[in-house]
Amino acid sequence: MTRPSFSVPLRDIEDCFQGVVPSMIASVSLDGVPNVTELSIVHRIDDEHIALSRQFFNKTIANLQANPQGQLVVIDPQTGRQYRLDIEFLRTETEGPLFGKMSARLEAVASQVGMSKVFRLAAADICRVTECQQVPLDKDLVQPDRPQLDLTKADELSRCITSAATVDELVTNLLDSLAALFGYEHLFIMLVDETGERLYTVASRGYPESGVGSEVRIGDGILGVAAERRQTISLGNVQSDLGYSRTVRSRYEGTGTAEGIEREIELPGLPGVFSQHVVPIEARDELLGLLCAESETAGRFGYVDNFVFHLAAREIGLQLVLLRANAARLPQLTAQISPEVPAASAVATIRHYTADDSVFIDNEYLIKGVAGRVLWRLLQTYQEERRVDFTNKEIRLDPALELPDIKDNLEARLALLRRRLEDRCDFLRIGNTGRGRIRLEVGRELALREVRE
């Protein structure tokens, strides 16, 4: 198939199809009345086809069905250049991969404002593009000062990921490399928990508070829907997208048809976020987590950034699987007794609630669940034997911990535990001392209290 001979090839203006700046679409009825409306996103399918995301614009589709000629004006969010696309309506789709991809984006935003059961994609209207031209302007454009992405750095990124020997190193390397090589300011990684129903933040970079340990239910909100649908969700105009859904919500509430509307979910991550890019981390068809990037600038992530995130997510997925496989073959315990006596400061009281394995340090909540149970076991062993060195394998096999079904996730839980301690506690640390080994560092005398149900 030869490429269509448009004045401007569609693939050259890919950033216009990311849903950052609303487009406009004009159509004409058979009796000659024009119609114009805004639409939040135009999807590029290939070099000569686009899809319109249809929620409400009934007159437009009625016109296109009767008179298939339409015209779109799209905007490049980086430069402000405008392009006119002459289009010809071909057909409507209400299922299939393209519809799935388009509906996931809408559903993610709708879910964030409690509208997932009410506000859904009605259809994807597929059109052939017959011409694409830049809209003439009588002045030189002021170019943005944003640096261009250098894709040769992808190799370096890949090396940083594949050289990681532990999950902790992996997530740290990934976030550090993405920030250093590509300048992404705000990043976090979430992993699927043992139940397969929730995601928890295992590492973050560029936030006033790390947010490590915070959770999201799969299916809830932008992050939860991205995970559930295994779709990349790229929002270049988060506040505008949320505002649109809120307007729809208030219109439904105003008509008294509020059935199915749920409460709005607080947006995790950056306050005042304008761009959000969420990519599922998968390996062998299994969802492992999410890689999320955020920015305080609208339209921060273009389609080239999308390649970087996809590359990173794919590599981290494979590396996670490899590390798990290696963890199962790691050496047995070599016990070591603590050579150090804790500093002579006040005794720290550590409580463990057996109901949910939550651990409190001096009445401050630290962590719960599997990570809480592991920490408690380490602290108990430390108190009884003054031992500080442990292997992941002995933790995994420890009958008291009853962890058989979570063995795949142990390393990620230890990484989470390490980060929570760094965030919340100044006298307990878990350090790596080699492949599959950890060392507990205790800086105060401890008093352990178990609280049973």
Place this chain on the structure above:
Amino acid sequence: MLVIDRELKGFLESGLAIALATRSADLRPHAQRVWGAKVSPDGRSVEVFVDRPAAAQTMANLRDNGRVATVFVNILTNRSVQLKGRCVEVGDPGPEDWSIIDRHREGFTGATSALGFPAQMISNLWSTQVVKVRFVVEDLFDQTPGPGAGRPL
């Protein structure tokens, strides 16, 4: 005859995102961006300003049949209204018109900045020259997203 009331006039003349559509004799639609609107004192017609370098086809269509549709969107609240009508006059903007256009662009830049867009990118959207288009309003539609979108006002 349809008359735009005070409240709607106030809305249309604030710093909104505005687009204009016309059509050719063979029913091909044509769209372009609009900078600023002014409702006539009797509320029956509206003047809008379109970028001149991008207006060749719009002008040809207006000469051919004069049919016009314009959509006005408040990008912060999503309130959206479409006006349909017939063009009755095309001309150059006067000094008073330029103050409307400048005020409009300033308001629009403020709204887009609240949504995180750099002012520099937004100012790249407009040309330095515009054409004034006056049309008589024949129909009004509520286009705010949600149930009821598209209903006549």
